[in-house]
Amino acid sequence: MDIVKVTPRGYCYGVVDAITLAKRVASDPNVPRPIFVLGQIVHNRHVVNQLSELGIVTLDGASRLDLLEQVPVGSTIIFTAHGVAPAVKERAQARGLNVYDATCPDVTRTHELIQQKIAQGRFILYIGTPGHPEPEGATGEAPSNRIALIASREDAMSVEVPTGMTVAVMTQTTLSQWDTQAIIAAIQSRFPDAEIFNEICMATQSRQEAAVNAAQDVDLVVVVGDRRSNNSNRLVEVSELIGKTRAIRVESAEDLKPEWFVNVKRVAITSGSSTPTEITRSVIQQISQWASVHSSTIASSS
Numbered sequence: 001m002d003i004v005k006v007t008p009r010g011y012c013y014g015v016v017d018a019i020t021l022a023k024r025v026a027s028d029p030n031v032p033r034p035i036f037v038l039g040q041i042v043h044n045r046h047v048v049n050q051l052s053e054l055g056i057v058t059l060d061g062a063s064r065l066d067l068l069e070q071v072p073v074g075s076t077i078i079f080t081a082h083g084v085a086p087a088v089k090e091r092a093q094a095r096g097l098n099v100y101d102a103t104c105p106d107v108t109r110t111h112e113l114i115q116q117k118i119a120q121g122r123f124i125l126y127i128g129t130p131g132h133p134e135p136e137g138a139t140g141e142a143p144s145n146r147i148a149l150i151a152s153r154e155d156a157m158s159v160e161v162p163t164g165m166t167v168a169v170m171t172q173t174t175l176s177q178w179d180t181q182a183i184i185a186a187i188q189s190r191f192p193d194a195e196i197f198n199e200i201c202m203a204t205q206s207r208q209e210a211a212v213n214a215a216q217d218v219d220l221v222v223v224v225g226d227r228r229s230n231n232s233n234r235l236v237e238v239s240e241l242i243g244k245t246r247a248i249r250v251e252s253a254e255d256l257k258p259e260w261f262v263n264v265k266r267v268a269i270t271s272g273s274s275t276p277t278e279i280t281r282s283v284i285q286q287i288s289q290w291a292s293v294h295s296s297t298i299a300s301s302s
Contacts, residue, residue, distance in 0.1 A: 001261065001291040005284065006214045006270035012203030014104030015042050015274050018081035021102045025078060026054040032098050035076045038067050038088070039133050041102060042081055042274035043229040045251070064088045064136060071097060082133040083107040085140020106173050106201040107134060113197055114141040117168040122195065123161050125150050127183050128172035132230055135172055156186035167194040173201040174231040174273075176208060176238050203273050204231050208238050214268035215243025220260065222287070223249045224280045225272030232272030252279055253286040261290060
């Protein structure tokens, strides 16, 4: 069995910056304790566990505003790479919290673009995943009557825009370029004058393109990534839908099953932009061991 190590894969610069910031905060004795992260710093449980060992508490499972109320006055809060709405920043300041912001620069650019287009009188159609923290933060940049979250082509065809308003379209940074193209086409069919700003980050796009290219010439694509990682799940989807091959996602080597590789002659391995390198390396090592055993068995029986 041949193993194709897809590149690029793994951490993007936004993730590296966010994790580096969190570790720097944790190592600074002058930072007020306790230290909290408002949501998962990135969507990977291994990273969350590493930060926990450094004394950082991750708050999760509710809206950012609701989570903020759990933070004791005078302690430290870190905003995640996904960004937060202005209301969250204002509330943190009002409660006297010590704030560090790990928002990815690509996400910050989208926030600024929404602000700009709202000031110009546009109605915002934001293409994103419901329940994901990035859309929660981005849509919070606009009044609720001036922005709509679009998750599908059906949403694009049914959304109501006030008469006479020009539409501006932005996208969540970690979506599939192929998914957004279909939604954007639907929007343009209704709003020909819409301003389109495709905000999918280059790290996401390049990893998807590399996975699709690898999928053309393998029997299986293995994506290493957390179940909550939107970009990891998209790598699976585009490998199957665009690359036309079978794809699976695993969180670690412990998730691998040898029966998945029966009759597999070539396997491609990639990972989401929030997946630690050592986790992907362990997956590659496990599959390599099985491939070696399989080859040895064939050689000894021939």
